[in-house]
Amino acid sequence: DAGVTQSPTHLIKTRGQQVTLRCSPKSGHDTVSWYQQALGQGPQFIFQYYEEEERQRGNFPDRFSGHQFPNYSSELNVNALLLGDSALYLCASSLLFRDRGTEAFFGQGTRLTVV
């Protein structure tokens, strides 16, 4: 049973460029959430996708956008990259509407460096 997979694992981009990160959820999971983790901080919620729609969004600018495909995989797009976007980007998959809250499983992350 494949867990959550993300690609690429590492990425270096220049300020102002655009980047696309990809995530395949754990088998049987229908919900994908994206998080940004800066060095020394806990992950911060970016947004969540379910049934190909953005259901919740954290406090991130519109430069951050996403998509979910019919097979539940997801992409995170960041436009006009800033130095401050350098972070570990984590994808979490889960099942929505479970009775006792969703236990989320994380991919290994994409480490983005903006220079």
Added chain:
Amino acid sequence: RKEVEQDPGPFNVPEGATVAFNCTYSNSASQSFFWYRQDCRKEPKLLMSVYSSGNEDGRFTAQLNRASQYISLLIRDSKLSDSATYLCVGHGSGNTGKLIFGQGTTLQVKP
């Protein structure tokens, strides 16, 4: 005030020690809580779920105090392999899947 707060540490303890981490949360509507473990430069991995008053799994015990709005994690008989960052996590309102992370508490177990 952050929604989930933890003492970042670091906690430096000898092997075999018992160590406890506390975490406070501000959203009284949060119903589910979790402890995740994160090794350096790796992804967070679910350690324990805390739905009611507490949960125990081997050397690890998590407790939830809704009246005081705090969650604790107790690690008994610490092992070198327990060295990691421990993230306290709450659910957003309505168990919709949004996770709210604390900053993390760093534990270093020494021989």
